Amino acid sequence: MTDDPKSGGATDLTHENDKPRTRIQKVNRKKILDAALEVFSAQGFRGATLDQIAAEAGLSKPNVLYYFPSKEAIHAALLAGLLDIWLAPLRAMDPQGEPRDEIMSYMRRKLEMSREMPRESRLFANEVLQGAPRIGDGLSTDLKALVDDKAAVIRDWIAQGKLAPVDPHHLIFSIWALTQHYADFDVQVRAVLGPDTDPFDGAGKFLDMLFTRLLTP
Amino acid sequence: MTDDPKSGGATDLTHENDKPRTRIQKVNRKKILDAALEVFSAQGFRGATLDQIAAEAGLSKPNVLYYFPSKEAIHAALLAGLLDIWLAPLRAMDPQGEPRDEIMSYMRRKLEMSREMPRESRLFANEVLQGAPRIGDGLSTDLKALVDDKAAVIRDWIAQGKLAPVDPHHLIFSIWALTQHYADFDVQVRAVLGPDTDPFDGAGKFLDMLFTRLLTP
DNA sequence: GTCTATATTACGATAGAC
DNA sequence: GTCTATCGTAATATAGAC
Numbered sequence A, B: 001m002t003d004d005p006k007s008g009g010a011t012d013l014t015h016e017n018d019k020p021r022t023r024i025q026k027v028n029r030k031k032i033l034d035a036a037l038e039v040f041s042a043q044g045f046r047g048a049t050l051d052q053i054a055a056e057a058g059l060s061k062p063n064v065l066y067y068f069p070s071k072e073a074i075h076a077a078l079l080a081g082l083l084d085i086w087l088a089p090l091r092a093m094d095p096q097g098e099p100r101d102e103i104m105s106y107m108r109r110k111l112e113m114s115r116e117m118p119r120e121s122r123l124f125a126n127e128v129l130q131g132a133p134r135i136g137d138g139l140s141t142d143l144k145a146l147v148d149d150k151a152a153v154i155r156d157w158i159a160q161g162k163l164a165p166v167d168p169h170h171l172i173f174s175i176w177a178l179t180q181h182y183a184d185f186d187v188q189v190r191a192v193l194g195p196d197t198d199p200f201d202g203a204g205k206f207l208d209m210l211f212t213r214l215l216t217p
Numbered sequence C: 001g002t003c004t005a006t007a008t009t010a011c012g013a014t015a016g017a018c
Numbered sequence D: 001g002t003c004t005a006t007c008g009t010a011a012t013a014t015a016g017a018c
Helices: A023-047 A050-057 A061-067 A071-091 A099-116 A118-129 A136-159 A168-184 A186-193 A199-215 B023-047 B050-057 B061-067 B071-091 B099-116 B118-129 B136-159 B168-184 B186-193 B199-215
Strands: none
Touching (some): A023 B023, A071 A099, A071 A118, A071 A136, A099 A118, A099 A136, A099 A168, A099 A199, A118 A168, A118 B118, A136 A168, A136 B186, A168 A186, A168 A199, A168 B118, A168 B199, A186 B136, A186 B168, A199 B168, B023 B050, B023 B061, B050 B061, B050 B071, B071 B099, B071 B118, B099 B118, B099 B136, B099 B199, B118 B168, B168 B186, B168 B199
16 A cells, blocks of 8 residues: 555545544555454454454554554444435535436445445444444434435426426435445345346346336426 | 234234244244334344343343244244245235236335335345345245246336336346335435424325336336 | 453253152 | 352453563
8 A cells, every 4th residue: 555645435424634643544544444343344243242343453552552542442433424415426416407306326336325425325324223322423413414414405306397396305215225235235135146247237127117117207 | 002912914024923932922923023123123133132131122132042042043034934025015916917007016016115114125125135145045046036027027028018128137126225215224214304394295206206207108 | 462260150851858 | 949149250451470
């Protein structure tokens, strides 16, 4: 890995720029957060142990706690940026754009995130499924505000006859449900399809057809 | 929520008739399983504690372990019947019936289960989300067999021009995803819709429209 | 910064009185 | 059948040497 302080891919939840850090601090924090994402997303918060995270990160347990004050803090650091990353594609929906293109693009981008970032999806699913104890406020403030905003946009589009009349909120829920399902229920989907079928290939075609039919006036 | 020993209808996972038991055994086993469903579905297996289950059941912890040999055994008892209950509506899909009616009825019954049995839905979601460590085999055997069977039925219907051409497996996945979302992500849905809107009313209308449009040739 | 050793609690499960 | 008391373990977190 080359020096590259400004780097940070799509999956970067590390907030490495929040505070000044030495190089080794950045590297180790990143190792820990990646390991924690692996373990928390697969086991949930309570199911995960610091031993597992330390092993996955290739560090000793006390060393992990040298970089983060507690298990809770590691989890919080992961969740902190997640909602923003998760909602970026919805935020990008352009009121000036062509309605069906905008919605189809959103859906496709969301499905792509399920394929590329299944651990993040499952981390989020674990949190919400258990009542969102550590992210709950963000749902009824930030999330609700954004969704209400975009729902109003969709409502306008419908009023202008550019979309079939559908409930905007439930339209958005349906995109979440259908795309995240392929990340969150991955084992079930693969168990049903068998080992030789890629779930996302079929999902892409199916969801294209579904939303085309749903949205065409 | 924990009392009411005489109740017990659609949600009965207790298998009370498996072995002969005295009346008090039946009552207490049922209390424990209901409490365990409450706690496991909200916290996941590892997040749940016997203390919580015992408190919810109104029994002491050792008394809980008098009726079940271990925490694991309580969880297993809950999961044992769950897959069957969960798939009963799909099993009921009739190859002789009118295709769109059959699929619409399946979807509606599944949405109704999300409304009436959200805890069971979340218990299942927790299990699958974490890789189905305790139910995995059932997915690639029983579940796959049933879904493949019904997928063949749907394929026939399509070949006869009675349905729009859609991938049968992904059609079934879409029903699961869209209906279970309202149980599994309940807190999120309610946070977005606000306290005065019933998610399931809107969901029923929306999903009726969605699947009607999808399935009409 | 990193480690070994350890303090401390929480939890699953058992013993044994009643 | 039910309870109090308790054992043993595993998990979070800290102390302190290097």
